[in-house]
Amino acid sequence: MAANNAGDLSTAATRQLVxxxxxxxxxxxxxxxxxxxxxxxxxxxxxxxxRTHARQKRSPLRVDEPPQVKAARRLNRAxxxxxxxxxxxxxxxxxxxxxQNKAMYTPLIVSALMxxxxxxxxxxxxxxxxxxxxxxxxxAALTGIAGTGFHIYNIAKRPGGFSWQNxxxxxxxxxxxxxxxxxxxxxxxxxxxxxxxxxxxxxxxxPAGRALAALSGVGLLATAGEAGLxxxxxxxxxxxxxxxxxxxxxxxxxxxxxxxSRPRRPRRLTRWWLRLxxxxxxxxxxxxxxxxQRNMGGWRNWSQNVLNGPPIPAPPSxxxxxxxxxxxxxxxxxxxxx
Amino acid sequence: xxxxxxxxPRGKDGRAPDPLRVGGWMPMRQYGENDExxxxxxxxxxxxxxxxxxxxxAGFSVVGFDAGAWWxxxxxxxxxxxxxxxxxxxxxxxxDGDNPLKxxxxxxxxxxxxxxxxxxxxSLRFRPEWLKSRSLLGYGADxxxxxxxxxxxYTEVEQALKIAGPVNYPWGPPRPxxxxxxxxxxxxxxxxxxxCEAMGIPWSETPLATVSAPRxxxxxxxxxxxxxxxxxxxxKQSALITWIPRxxxxxxxxxxxxxxxxxxxxxxxxxxxxxxxxxxxxxxQRARNVVVAGYAIETPRLLLSSANSQFxxxxxxxxxxxxxxxxxxxxxxxxxxxxxxxRWYKGPPSLAVTEHWNYTDTGKxxxxxxxxxxxxxxxxxxxxxxxxxxxxxxxxxxxxxEKYNHQAGLKIVGEVLPQERNRVALADEKDRYxxxxxxxxxxxxxxxxxxxxxxxxxxxxxxxxVGARDIWTESDDTCxxxxxxxxxxxxxxxxxxxxxxxxxxxxxxxxxxxxxxxVGGVNPSLTIQAIACRTADRIRAxxxxxxx
Numbered sequence: 001m002a003a004n005n006a007g008d009l010s011t012a013a014t015r016q017l018v019x020x021x022x023x024x025x026x027x028x029x030x031x032x033x034x035x036x037x038x039x040x041x042x043x044x045x046x047x048x049x050x051r052t053h054a055r056q057k058r059s060p061l062r063v064d065e066p067p068q069v070k071a072a073r074r075l076n077r078a079x080x081x082x083x084x085x086x087x088x089x090x091x092x093x094x095x096x097x098x099x100q101n102k103a104m105y106t107p108l109i110v111s112a113l114m115x116x117x118x119x120x121x122x123x124x125x126x127x128x129x130x131x132x133x134x135x136x137x138x139x140a141a142l143t144g145i146a147g148t149g150f151h152i153y154n155i156a157k158r159p160g161g162f163s164w165q166n167x168x169x170x171x172x173x174x175x176x177x178x179x180x181x182x183x184x185x186x187x188x189x190x191x192x193x194x195x196x197x198x199x200x201x202x203x204x205x206x207p208a209g210r211a212l213a214a215l216s217g218v219g220l221l222a223t224a225g226e227a228g229l230x231x232x233x234x235x236x237x238x239x240x241x242x243x244x245x246x247x248x249x250x251x252x253x254x255x256x257x258x259x260x261s262r263p264r265r266p267r268r269l270t271r272w273w274l275r276l277x278x279x280x281x282x283x284x285x286x287x288x289x290x291x292x293q294r295n296m297g298g299w300r301n302w303s304q305n306v307l308n309g310p311p312i313p314a315p316p317s318x319x320x321x322x323x324x325x326x327x328x329x330x331x332x333x334x335x336x337x338x
Numbered sequence: 339x340x341x342x343x344x345x346x347p348r349g350k351d352g353r354a355p356d357p358l359r360v361g362g363w364m365p366m367r368q369y370g371e372n373d374e375x376x377x378x379x380x381x382x383x384x385x386x387x388x389x390x391x392x393x394x395x396a397g398f399s400v401v402g403f404d405a406g407a408w409w410x411x412x413x414x415x416x417x418x419x420x421x422x423x424x425x426x427x428x429x430x431x432x433x434d435g436d437n438p439l440k441x442x443x444x445x446x447x448x449x450x451x452x453x454x455x456x457x458x459x460x461s462l463r464f465r466p467e468w469l470k471s472r473s474l475l476g477y478g479a480d481x482x483x484x485x486x487x488x489x490x491x492y493t494e495v496e497q498a499l500k501i502a503g504p505v506n507y508p509w510g511p512p513r514p515x516x517x518x519x520x521x522x523x524x525x526x527x528x529x530x531x532x533x534c535e536a537m538g539i540p541w542s543e544t545p546l547a548t549v550s551a552p553r554x555x556x557x558x559x560x561x562x563x564x565x566x567x568x569x570x571x572x573x574k575q576s577a578l579i580t581w582i583p584r585x586x587x588x589x590x591x592x593x594x595x596x597x598x599x600x601x602x603x604x605x606x607x608x609x610x611x612x613x614x615x616x617x618x619x620x621x622x623q624r625a626r627n628v629v630v631a632g633y634a635i636e637t638p639r640l641l642l643s644s645a646n647s648q649f650x651x652x653x654x655x656x657x658x659x660x661x662x663x664x665x666x667x668x669x670x671x672x673x674x675x676x677x678x679x680x681r682w683y684k685g686p687p688s689l690a691v692t693e694h695w696n697y698t699d700t701g702k703x704x705x706x707x708x709x710x711x712x713x714x715x716x717x718x719x720x721x722x723x724x725x726x727x728x729x730x731x732x733x734x735x736x737x738x739x740e741k742y743n744h745q746a747g748l749k750i751v752g753e754v755l756p757q758e759r760n761r762v763a764l765a766d767e768k769d770r771y772x773x774x775x776x777x778x779x780x781x782x783x784x785x786x787x788x789x790x791x792x793x794x795x796x797x798x799x800x801x802x803x804v805g806a807r808d809i810w811t812e813s814d815d816t817c818x819x820x821x822x823x824x825x826x827x828x829x830x831x832x833x834x835x836x837x838x839x840x841x842x843x844x845x846x847x848x849x850x851x852x853x854x855x856x857v858g859g860v861n862p863s864l865t866i867q868a869i870a871c872r873t874a875d876r877i878r879a880x881x882x883x884x885x886x
Contacts, residue, residue: 158528159528159531159532159535160531164504164505164506164519164520165504165520165522165523165543168519168520168522169522169523232519233519233550233551234519234550234551235500235517235518235519235550235551237518237551237552237553238552291552294552294557294558295552295557295558295560296557296558296560296571296573297557304560308558308560
C-alpha cells in the first residue's frame with residue numbers, strides 16, 4: 001500500500017480537512033456555548049469583569065453565593081449535560097434495538113427527568129438539597145448500575161462471550177455507566193448543598209473537592225475507554241479518532257493528581273486541559289455528524305445513517321465530565337483542603 | 339439502460355469510467371496498437387487487475403484487456419439476481435466427465451475486475467503446509483513458493499483491500515492485525531458459531547473484503563446482502579474499485595469489451611503481442627511481454643488456441659500440462675430450519691467460518707482440508723437449490739420457500755486433488771468470435787468424495803446440535819476453479835516457474851488461479867492477488883537486473 005498514489009492521498013487529506021472543518025464548526029459552537037453559560041467562574045474571577053458585574057446587577061444575591069452552592073450548581077449543569085448525552089444516545093440506540101425489552105425505555109425516562117431536575121438545580125441557589133432532585137439523581141445512578149448489569153448479561157449470553165465481536169456489537173458496556181455517572185454527579189451536588197458554608201465541604205465524609213475531582217477523573221478515563229473501544233472498531237480510519245483517547249485520559253490523570261496531591265493553586269494546566277476536553281466533546285459531535293455523511297447515502301439517508309453511523313450525542317459526555325472536573329477545581333480554589 | 343456498458347466500450351478516448359462516482363470518469367492514458375508496450379495483460383480480475391496496477395506503479399507501460407464491461411456499481415447494479423447475471427461468463431462451453439461442472443455463475447466472471455465484482459469477499463490465507471503438501475502432508479504437489487514470503491504478500495493485499503477481519507485469528511502462524519475490524523455477525527453466522535461451540539471446535543469471524551468503516555469513497559457495508567450479485571454501494575473492495583483505478587492513475591490503459599483471441603509469436607520463439615476483438619473487428623496490440631490472466635478455463639483456452647507451427651500443442655505447453663490438473667473446489671452444504679427467525683439474506687453471506695478441518699490432520703480419512711462458512715443465498719438462488727438439488731416442485735417447493743426466513747446452512751470450500759484427467763481442452767465447435775470452445779472435463783476422485791462425505795456429516799451434526807430441523811445435504815456443487823497452468827520448479831512437470839513466467843517462452847506469463855499446483859480448502863482470491871503482487875516485485879527486480 002506504500003504505492004498508494006498521490007491522488008488517493010490528497011483525496012484522503014481533503015476528507016480529513018472536511019472532517020476537521022466540521023469538527024471546528026462544532027468546536028466553535030461549543031466555545032460559544034461554554035462562554036455563554038458553562039464557563040465556570042474561578043475563585044479569582046479572571047474572566048471579563050464587566051460581564052460578571054452585569055450578572056451581579058441582575059442577581060445581587062450571587063455575590064454571597066456560598067462556594068459549595070456554586071459548585072453544586074455547576075454540578076447540576078454537568079449532570080444535565082451528561083444526562084442530555086445519555087438521553088439522546090440511549091434514545092437512538094434503543095430505538096435501533098426496537099425497544100425489544102420494555103426496560104429499554106428506563107434510561108430515556110430517567111435521563112429526561114434528570115435533565116429537568118438539573119435545569120431546576122442550575123437555577124436554584126438555596127443551600128439545601130431538594131427532595132425530588134435527590135430522588136431523581138439517585139434513581140438515575142441506580143438505573144445506570146442496573147443497566148450495566150443488563151448489558152453485561154446481554155454480552156455474556158452471546159456466542160463467544162466477552163469477545164471483541166460482542167464488545168463491539170453487543171450492548172455497549174460503558175453506556176449505562178454514563179447514566180450512573182450523571183446521576184452520581186447530581187446526587188453529589190445535592191450533598192454539597194447540605195454543607196454549611198463556613199466549613200470545609202465534605203460529601204460522604206470525604207473532602208468534597210478532591211472526591212469530585214477523583215470521580216470526574218475516573219469518569220473521563222472510563223468514557224475514554226469506551227471511545228477507545230468503539231474507535232478501535234472503526235479502525236481509527238480518521239486520525240481525529242485518536243483525540244478522545246488522548247485528551248480526556250490526560251484530563252482524567254490531571255484530576256487524579258489534583259485529588260491526591262497537596263493543596264496547591266492555581267492549577268492552570270488542569271483547568272485549561274479540562275476546558276480543552278469540554279470543547280473536544282462538542283467537536284466530537286461535529287465529527288460524528290461528518291461520520292454520518294460518510295455512510296451510504298449520507299445525510300440524505302439520515303433515518304438509517306443516524307442509527308448506523310457514529311453516535312452524534314455520545315461525545316458531549318466528555319464535556320459534562322470536564323465541567324464536573326472544573327466544578328471540583330472551583331471548590332478547591334475556595335477551600336484548598338476540600 | 340442498466341446494461342449500456344455491455345454494448346459499447348467505455349475505456350477509450352483518453353478516459354475511463356470512475357466506478358466510485360455516479361456518471362464519473364477518470365483520465366486514462368492510451369497507447370497506440372503499434373506502440374510496443376511493456377506488458378499486455380489478458381484479464382483484469384484478481385490476477386490481472388492486481389498485476390496491471392503493480393506493474394504500472396512500477397513504471398512499466400501496461401495495457402489490460404477484458405472481455406467484460408466496465409461497470410459503475412452505484413448506478414448499474416440492480417437488486418435483482420437475474421439481471422445481475424450480466425456479471426457472469428456465460429459463453430458456450432462443453433462440460434463432461436463423471437461430475438460435469440456447472441459453469442457460469444460462482445465460478446465465472448466477465449467484467450473489468452473479473453469475478454471479484456461478484457465474489458463473496460472471503461479473504462483467507464493458505465495454510466503454510468499446503469505450499470509443500472507433497473513433502474509435508476503426502477498428497478498433491480509442492481509449490482515453488484515459501485510460505486513466509488507469501489505471508490508478506492498476503493499482508494500487502496490485506497492492507498490494499500482493507501480487509502475486515504477478527505482481532506485474533508484462531509488458526510495458523512501469527513499474522514498482522516487486519517486493517518479493519520470484523521463485521522457484526524448475522525443470525526446465520528451465529529448458527530455456525532453455536533454449532534462449532536457445541537461440537538468443540540473453534541470458529542471465527544470471516545476476514546472479508548468489504549469495509550466495516552469508511553474508506554475513501556467506499557462507505558461501510560450496509561448489509562444489503564446482494565454481495566454475490568454485485569455490490570451496489572462499493573463497500574466491496576473488488577479489483578474494479580481498488581486495483582483498477584490505481585492502475586489507471588498510474589498510467590495503465592485498460593480496454594473493456596476486448597476479447598483476446600490469440601497470442602502471436604515470432605520466429606525466435608517469443609511472443610509479440612495479442613490479437614483481440616473489439617468494436618466489431620480484430621485488432622493487434624504489440625507487446626514486449628504478454629500475461630495471461632483469464633482464470634482456469636480461459637487461460638488454457640487462449641494458450642491452446644494460440645498454437646502455431648512452432649508451438650503445435652499450444653503456447654507454454656512443452657510439459658503437456660496446459661489445461662490439465664483443473665481443480666474445482668467442492669462446495670457442498672448442509673441446510674436446516676431453525677425455530678428462530680434467521681433472515682440469512684442480511685449482510686455478507688459468509689460472516690463466520692471455521693477452518694478447523696483445514697488445520698487438523700487427525701480424524702480424517704482423506705487428504706486435504708476444508709473450511710465451512712455460514713450461508714445466505716438470496717431467494718432465487720435458494721429456490722433453484724431446492725428445485726434442482728433437493729428435487730422439490732409445486733406445493734412442496736412453495737411450502738419449503740415459506741420457511742426461507744428460518745433457514746440456516748453451512749457450506750464448505752473443499753480441497754480437491756489435482757488430477758490430469760480433469761482438464762480444459764479445445765472442442766471442434768467455434769464460438770461467435772470463431773474461436774474454439776473450451777471442453778471442460780471433470781470427475782471427483784475417491785479422496786474428494788471422502789472429504790465431502792466427512793464434511794456433510796460434520797456439518798449436519800453441527801446443525802442438529804443447535805436445534806435445526808428438516809436437515810438435508812446438497813452434495814452436488816463446486817466453486818472456485820484453479821490449476822490448468824501450474825507453477826513448479828521443473829519445466830517437465832509445470833507450465834510456469836515461481837515467478838509465473840512460462841518455462842517455454844520467457845516473455846509469456848500466466849498470473850491467475852491457473853498457476854495453483856494445489857487449491858487448499860480456502861477461497862483463492864487472496865492468494866491470487868498475493869501471487870500477483872509477488873510477480874510484480876519479481877518482474878521489477880528482474881528488469882533492474884536486465885534479465886527480463
